[in-house]
Amino acid sequence: MTTDSWTAPSIDDRGLLAARVADDLDAYLAVLARLDVFVPRREADQGSKFGLRRSVVKLNQLTVYGQLNNAIRGTSKSALTVSQEYDTTRRGARLILPVYTRALLPAERPEGVYFQRNLFPAWVQDLAKQRQTMQLVVNPGTPEERELNVGKAAHWMRKDPQLVGGWSNLRGTIRTVYNEPAQGDLARALACGAHLSVTNAVPWNTMGHAWLDYHSERELLSQWWGIEGPVQWQNQVDALLDNENPQPVDLVLGIRTERGAGVQPSGDPAQDTELLTQAVDAWCRDRGAPERLAQEMTDIAQWVVRCEMWMRRDGVITPDAIVATQDSWDWGRCVNMARWGLSCGFCDRTTAEQIVRHAGNLCARTYADWGQMSAAYVLGRVIKMGRQGNPEDSYRESLQLHRALMLDPASPYLTVPLH
Known part of the structure; x- marks a missing residue:
């Protein structure tokens, strides 16, 4: 040839x-x-x-x-x-x-x-x-x-x-394949899952194939997500796309916006933490929230302020910015869940693409630009995943991903418009 x-x-x-x-x-x-x-x-x-x-x-x-x-x-x-x-x-x-x-x-x-x-x-x-x-x-x-x-x-x-x-x-390298979408709606939607693609050393713009690395992907879904078959996989997709039933971190971020508790950062993390935890405590009392939930939300409130302080220090967000929603953490993972579903035979290519496009559309409607979306992913990862281990380590890893995606000329965040 x-x-x-x-x-x-x-x-x-x-x-x-x-x-x-x-x-x-x-x-x-x-x-x-x-x-x-x-x-x-x-x-x-x-x-x-x-x-x-x-x-x-x-x-x-x-x-x-x-x-x-x-x-x-x-x-x-x-x-x-x-x-x-x-x-x-x-x-x-x-x-x-x-x-x-x-x-x-x-x-x-x-x-x-x-x-x-x-x-x-x-x-x-x-x-x-x-x-x-x-x-x-x-x-x-x-x-x-x-x-x-x-x-x-x-x-x-x-x-x-x-x-x-x-x-x-x-890992940490932005990879692209030129025989799959690099522009257009599908490419934009795939880019919404780029954080995990870069983490897993997968090209950001590939949908993959059925039976691609089948055993490894099945084991990953079983061990990390408890998914053993197509029904559990679909349930997880639905949960990741569901923003009608907020989780504790979403509740905390919503309370801050609703009650104006630290929406404008004061520059004093202790003061901002106190304002937000007081608002969370009041919300929990008003609704008779179970003690365990109230404790978790208070802990989340403290970590939200701390993580945003790191993000301002490192230029992830501006000095006067906050993260209003961490939904891109779930939607970005959903993009990859669609890929895994395809590789494991839980869905066909058409279904996987529909899931990816839906997650991408949610991101585009929610965030003003890639930087805002990526910052939300960082916060979501630190709060939801980092608190299970070492939040500071999780933040450092997330910061590296954010910087690669915002600065590398090969990044879709510099080549593909979010809107």
Whole structure:
């Protein structure tokens, strides 16, 4: 295939294409050494469904959702180990395993196959340790295609460790694929979930595919969201989109606006905290709120003032600004919930897009600009997630995301209008 009428669909693919055209194996491996790739896998009990030219290569109890994926998601959850098979083919006498970059995944997957996400350098070294003998073919059928020997690729990674990246290098990076929407309503809506995309090292503007990293996504939904099937997934989508039944943090922010309790920051956090906690206490007394709820709302009020003080200090919001609603925290997560639903087979592409667009429309109606929306996400993340652990650590992580999205030229917040 010639490159005359073909455009590489991502920055990473441009690097692979340039190295392939130059026939520079070192440059080709240097791109892969910092990249995540997708490998076709199938369950062991589905082998009879495949044609005679398909071969079986088993992976003996390797971690499917283990330290690599834990690192990218920032979790120490236990690993899920599953014995599965690579979906290999034959090229003459050679056993071939296709390897894909995200932007060049096949539109249609083979029957019964899902695509497992791996960090290429660590994965290829694991293959070499198992003495796997198949050849890898990267992005077959494209001008980037190159066949690699497992042992030689693993040796290159060990020989040049300074060129090898990890999940930590991919996290926090704004990634874009050029063969999916980069402008328009869908792109705008996808950008509303960009905080989590950047956290998970996923291109901000991709919807993904069905059965994409299926086992890891199922495990994530089970462990972090308690979702085991499509009904629970739909219930969670509905809850994230629901702003008719406010949660405690929403109540606190609403009380502040309704009662004018610190709506105009005084510059004295202690005074603003006292005003807001008094307003919350009065609201709870007026409505006979349960003691546990009242205590939680008081704690939230204190953290709201503290977090906003940090945000003013760091330029996330202006000196006289407050965050009126943290809804973008839920709506941004809903964008990603739609992606996960698609990858796990809980919904089809059309349904996933409808959910994404709905969340995007809510964000556009609620926030004046990306900066305001991102600040609301930061506050929501610190109050709802940070208080379960270390709020200051959560804030520092959120601040890095905010700055990347507001300053990086590759960010949709600088290229896609919210309105």
